[in-house]
Amino acid sequence: MFAENKVVNSPFKNPFNPSGVNGSGYDPTASMLEALGHSPDASKQFFSDSPTAYNEDGTVNKGVAADLGKDKDGQAIGNYLDFFRNEKWESYGDVDSLDPKELKASLGYVPDALGHALESATTGHAWDDPSPVLKRDETTAAIMKDVIDTYGGDSDLRDRHEALKDSLGRMGAAYIDDLNYSTYNFGGAGDELGRDSLFAKSSDGSERTDFGEAAARRFMAAVAADDEGYRTLSAAQQMYEASGLTSFGSGHQDEALVFGGNATKVHGILDESRNIGIGQEFKDDEDLRNLEMEKKAEWRKYGVSSAVAGVVGVGSAVVLGPAAGVVATTAVPLIMEAVGGAVDTQYGNDTLQYLKDAEYNNDDEALDSIDQNDLQGQASAVAPILHYADSVGMTLEEKRQLLADTETYYNNGVLAARQPMKVN
Numbered sequence: 001m002f003a004e005n006k007v008v009n010s011p012f013k014n015p016f017n018p019s020g021v022n023g024s025g026y027d028p029t030a031s032m033l034e035a036l037g038h039s040p041d042a043s044k045q046f047f048s049d050s051p052t053a054y055n056e057d058g059t060v061n062k063g064v065a066a067d068l069g070k071d072k073d074g075q076a077i078g079n080y081l082d083f084f085r086n087e088k089w090e091s092y093g094d095v096d097s098l099d100p101k102e103l104k105a106s107l108g109y110v111p112d113a114l115g116h117a118l119e120s121a122t123t124g125h126a127w128d129d130p131s132p133v134l135k136r137d138e139t140t141a142a143i144m145k146d147v148i149d150t151y152g153g154d155s156d157l158r159d160r161h162e163a164l165k166d167s168l169g170r171m172g173a174a175y176i177d178d179l180n181y182s183t184y185n186f187g188g189a190g191d192e193l194g195r196d197s198l199f200a201k202s203s204d205g206s207e208r209t210d211f212g213e214a215a216a217r218r219f220m221a222a223v224a225a226d227d228e229g230y231r232t233l234s235a236a237q238q239m240y241e242a243s244g245l246t247s248f249g250s251g252h253q254d255e256a257l258v259f260g261g262n263a264t265k266v267h268g269i270l271d272e273s274r275n276i277g278i279g280q281e282f283k284d285d286e287d288l289r290n291l292e293m294e295k296k297a298e299w300r301k302y303g304v305s306s307a308v309a310g311v312v313g314v315g316s317a318v319v320l321g322p323a324a325g326v327v328a329t330t331a332v333p334l335i336m337e338a339v340g341g342a343v344d345t346q347y348g349n350d351t352l353q354y355l356k357d358a359e360y361n362n363d364d365e366a367l368d369s370i371d372q373n374d375l376q377g378q379a380s381a382v383a384p385i386l387h388y389a390d391s392v393g394m395t396l397e398e399k400r401q402l403l404a405d406t407e408t409y410y411n412n413g414v415l416a417a418r419q420p421m422k423v424n
């Protein structure tokens with residue numbers, strides 16, 4: 001093994017990985033996963049095909065099935081995602097140093113690289129592509145479903161793989177349409193209520209995948225509990241909702257209001273999940289907790305709508321950059337007027353302008369309490385719906401009823417986020 005060649009405090013730093021990114025190179029797993037993170041076809045095959053057995057000389061052993069060991073319950077591991085989630089699998093300090101900080105950081109190298117490989121496999125583009133183009137199909141969606149099922153309901157695994165949480169946020173953003181589609185299925189009635197037509201006309205031409213209402217909720221709640229995941233999913237949700245309301249226009253008002261109501265519920269899930277995450281993270285320090293709440297509310301006040309210049313269209317999605325409030329480049333699918341219609345920069349800017357026109361403004365209000373922070377989230381969620389109501393000429397009475405309905409949708413999302421998550 002490469003690990004047996006490890007030399008501590010050698011004059012030759014990182015001999016097997018001169019860049020030093022994600023390790024010194026003694027653990028080839030990280031390098032292999034990083035390579036997959038830049039090869040969408042290879043990563044898709046890696047996480048979807050049956051594992052391959054190899055001979056010692058590197059040739060494929062076609063006569064036997066690959067043995068990936070057994071999980072904690074004694075069941076045979078049948079795919080590579082389950083292999084890496086197995087509690088028995090551990091990384092080690094892939095650094096040629098005895099510095100405790102470097103050793104601790106090195107334990108996240110493989111999970112970080114695993115996240116990059118999964119991003120590539122689920123989105124169809126390299127994880128760090130500055131101009132990502134979504135290329136989703138049945139296989140990528142199936143891998144994403146595995147990711148949602150694997151990480152959404154296992155808090156211990158998320159803690160062990162903390163380094164890939166940013167990747168979970170970007171994957172969630174790339175499938176924000178399917179997360180909305182899955183959420184609109186209370187009591188399993190989504191198909192009967194025609195949800196396929198509500199969430200059709202994807203900008204990349206893909207068909208919707210049902211991840212399961214509970215699974216989608218758990219995943220969004222888990223990812224949005226962290227600041228970076230919350231910003232990424234919330235920005236994606238704002239863009240997706242605005243594109244949907246724009247595409248329906250005045251000719252399909254009933255569908256637009258149902259779509260918008262469901263989108264508001266998703267906002268409730270995301271906002272409350274971040275509130276819960278802040279409460280857990282700063283439970284022993286009230287000042288820090290309130291400060292983090294204020295940061296969340298301030299971002300929700302402006303969000304992506306304050307960064308029109310931060311969005312470009314690349315054919316299958318809009319690309320949100322740091323100017324739009326997210327940490328890394330993120331591709332977000334939209335709803336178009338025609339299936340698979342090209343997303344150009346103008347369409348992305350028009351969608352953002354819709355958000356900006358609907359922006360809730362409370363600059364004169366001090367955000368000094370949790371109640372005020374909740375108010376900001378609620379106001380930001382209701383603003384696009386009321387803007388749509390104005391754009392189609394709804395009467396005052398109709399808008400009053402719409403507000404009551406929207407409040408119910410949002411609070412349903414808040415209650416959904418508070419449901420205890422299953423811990424495997």
